[in-house]
Structures are given as C-alpha cells and as structure tokens.
Amino acid sequence: MTTQQAIRLYSFPLSGHVHRVKLLLSMLALPHEVIDVNIPGGEHKQPDFIKLNPRGQIPVIVDGDVTLYDSTAILVYLAKRYGGEQWLPSDPLGAAHVQQFLSLAAGEIFEGPNRVRLVKLLKRDLDYSLALEKTLSVLGLLEQHLAGRDFLAAGHATIADLACYAYVAHVPEGGVDLAPYPNVRGWIARVEQLPRFVPMVASPHAIAA
Template identity: 50%
Template sequence: MNTIKFYHFPLSGHSHRAQLMLSLLGLKPEEHFVDLANGAQKAPEFLALNKFGQVPVIDDNGVVIADSTAILVYLAKTYDPSGKWLPADPVIAAEVQRWLSTASGQINNGPARARLITVFGAAFDPQDTIERAHAVLKIIDEHLQGREFLAADHPTIADVAAYSYIAHAPEGNVSLRAYPNVLAWLDRIEALEGFVPMPRTAAGLQA
C-alpha cells in the first residue's frame, strides 16, 4: 500500500486542517514541503497538482485532491469506516456543510485574514478584519453554549475545518478571552487522540 503524499506549508492553517485530519485518522503521509515564500506553489510541477497554486494537496495513489475542505471530505469518506467524521444522516450532514461554509467564509475573512496581516504582511484593513473576526467568534461561542462540538455530539470534519484559524486567532491580534465556550471547545479538540498542533508564531501572542 502506497503512502499518501501530502504537499503543505507548516504555517498555513489550510494545510493544518488536512494534517490534523490525516493524524486523527491515524494516517502517516509522505510530507512534501512547499516553500511559499520562494514561490514553489507557482512552479510547473506544483501547478500540475493544483492549477490554483495553493496548498494543501494530497496525492493518494494517483487520486489528487486539492483544497483543504475537499481533502477533509475525501479523507473522511475514504478512511473513516465508522462514518462519524462525516455522518450520512441528512440533518447532521447539512449541519457539517453549514460549518464548512462558515470556515471558508466568515472564519476565513475574520480570524484567518487577521493572522495573514500580522504573520505574512497581507494588505487588509486590520480594524475591519478584527471586527469581522469577533463577530463570527461571538456567534460560534453562542452556538457552543451547551454543546461540545459544532455539528454533532461528537467531533466531525466541521470541527477540524474551524479549529486551526480559531486556535491561532491571537496571532492576528484577535483575543479569545471573551469566548469561554470557544476556549473549552479548543481544549476538547486538542484532547482528541491523534491531535497535532500547528506551529505558533510570535505575532499577536499578547492578545
């Protein structure tokens, strides 16, 4: 059985989503570092894997999947015989999709973008971005009142998709102190067997 090839950049939250899912499923991929700082994602050999020139990408014995959310869906469908990470129940499946959309939308435009500003020098409006981050965090904190996980009574790929950029929101000067339910949820994710952290940066750690 061949090993899954995993193309990623360690400080990318999108990459970490895939890395975390791989680890939670007990999969040990062959890692390929993509040097974003030097434009490796635009090299012809990488563009052959993902024409958008973005990490992460996995190559599972010739099945190439790009985009972190797509990778979560593929891994859950392929390597989780229990079906818990992406339940078939229509209501729970719809709830999972709702939070995958939130991860790609409000979380990406809030906590993830705030971190892009401080860690990578992205040219977004810091005040507007931080306000967006707190708006979605408030909603998530309220949603988690009385709940342990986002979409079901157990972890799903919705939690994996949301985790990385929320956990690292302080690196974008977005404090999590006002969100006790979010903090408790982060602790629950980090206590899962197979959890692996994303490297932290010095940026924004005072938040």
C-alpha cells in the same frame, strides 16, 4: 481501512488550511508524508506545482492515483474514504450540519481569523479593521452556538471541528484576545484533547493580544 502507500501532503507549516488536513490524517492514523512547499519563495506558482493544483494553492494530497486540492474537498474525501460515520455523517441532517461549518470555515473564518493573522504575521496588505470586525462577529456566533455543546456539528468531533479549529485557536496571533469567549476556549481545549491531535506551529513572530 488503510492506504497501500503513504499519502503525500503538500504543506506550509503556518497554514491552517493544511493543518486541518494534517489533523484528519493523524486522527485516522493514515500513513502520510509531509512535503513542505516554499510559499514565500513562490514554489506554489511554479510549473511542477501547478500540475498538481492549477490554482497554485496548498494543501494538495496525492493518494495513489488520486490528486486532490482544496482543504474542504480533501477533508470530505478522507472522511468518506477512510473515516466512516464519525467524521462525516451520511444522514441528510447530520451531513448538512457539518456542511454549515465547512461553509463557515471557508467564509467568515477565512475572512476574519485567517486574515487578521495574515496581517500580523505575514504583513499582508489586507484591511485589518474589516477582518477584525468579521473575526469578532464569528467568535460571537461560535460562542453562542457552543453554549451547552461540546462540538460544532454533532455530539462528537467531525470534520467541521477540524476545519474551523486552527484559525480560531491561533487568532491571538492576529491580535485578538480569546478571554471573552469561554465556550470557544473550551471547544478548542476539547479538540486539542482528541486522540492523535497534532498542534499547528505557532509562529515565533506571533503577536499575542
């Protein structure tokens, strides 16, 4: 199934939340237009953008007469409308397995790998020690879970993998070494080998572990 017109994606290049949507759009071969929002300049808090998302956050998509925000909600929408069973299983257990990792992406990955990166790259005033503790915890969890598994929620890639990928793969930009996590690194490599994978921009100011 294809769209009648290009989906508009409101973006910021360094956002892992945006990148997970870019990945699915690319992997589904959906025509789309990327519109970068000047986050440092506060464009996301201006009235025109607030009309798209009253929370003043990216990403946002506009698909015909549908306007949708929140990266997880967008992944579910795109998978259900255009992606089929591969990306979001409809059976109860398969859907629940995916949801476990969507929750992880919104919880521990947001509070850990995302925040250590925000501190190092964007100099956000956040508790780095707490974010680092949560990062090491979630990396340990993923390392154990991925023992003997290729992907997070099924025997193939789902939106669970896309939701979790960016902040984990780019956690060295937050000063965390992935060398102790071979299963995680193997999973990252498998995601990056998926057809039509598109990389997230690495910050030129990244601080590698």
